[in-house]
Amino acid sequence: MSHLxxxxxxxxxxxxxKENTFVTRTCPGPHNxxxxxxxxxxxxxxxxxxxxxxxxxxxxxxDVIVNGKPVTDPKIGLGIFDIVSIPKMDKHYRLLMDKRGHxxxxxxxxxxxxxxxxxxxxxxxxxxxxxxLNLNFGANLLADNTYKPKDSVVLTLGEGEERFKIVDHFPxxxxxVAMVIGGKHSGRIGTIAEIRTVPGSIPNRVxxxxxxxxxxxxxxxxxxxxxxxxxxxxxxxxxx
Numbered sequence: 001m002s003h004l005x006x007x008x009x010x011x012x013x014x015x016x017x018k019e020n021t022f023v024t025r026t027c028p029g030p031h032n033x034x035x036x037x038x039x040x041x042x043x044x045x046x047x048x049x050x051x052x053x054x055x056x057x058x059x060x061x062x063d064v065i066v067n068g069k070p071v072t073d074p075k076i077g078l079g080i081f082d083i084v085s086i087p088k089m090d091k092h093y094r095l096l097m098d099k100r101g102h103x104x105x106x107x108x109x110x111x112x113x114x115x116x117x118x119x120x121x122x123x124x125x126x127x128x129x130x131x132x133l134n135l136n137f138g139a140n141l142l143a144d145n146t147y148k149p150k151d152s153v154v155l156t157l158g159e160g161e162e163r164f165k166i167v168d169h170f171p172x173x174x175x176x177v178a179m180v181i182g183g184k185h186s187g188r189i190g191t192i193a194e195i196r197t198v199p200g201s202i203p204n205r206v207x208x209x210x211x212x213x214x215x216x217x218x219x220x221x222x223x224x225x226x227x228x229x230x231x232x233x234x235x236x237x238x239x240x
Contacts, residue, residue, distance in 0.1 A: 035077025
């Protein structure tokens, strides 16, 4: 089924629920079903298209670049930390999660749009004994054994050999800076003060301290590393 009812659309999309009955459903791809289809982002969020016909025309002209590659499928999902560029408008955006749990597009400059922050979901050993990093938005790349699951890496988004080079690395460790991307503390940034391992199937807990030295707690799965002593991303555009 290519559509879902607007009333049941994820709250993170922040779209009008009663203007129409249906909205585009996210197709299988780099993110899960809660990711926002590029058609919804262009039409309902950014107002760059009035209807699906205009969305398809824009995408057919290869005017929307997501993580360094043109997107032509209106159902492809956009998720947190994706980089979206519209070259004809000289506009670049990073998708972030605000403190209400909504996906927001924060405008960035062209230089910032050349890299993307990625979380390592897991790593595997492939043919030849090489280490493969499996990233949170569906990409995989070969690397050495320095990197661990739950760490973050900064990748280049160029073409050919310049694509997906690791230029920075933020380990999941006490003392480093993380952003919470889910739950009631969504959008908050803090330094990891403690990683509390919980036995059994219950998720591990992480204790963080924000810039005001206020402590808060979340589950390990909501943690996204964004720096060491300070965050590498400063253009938050997040409301209190």
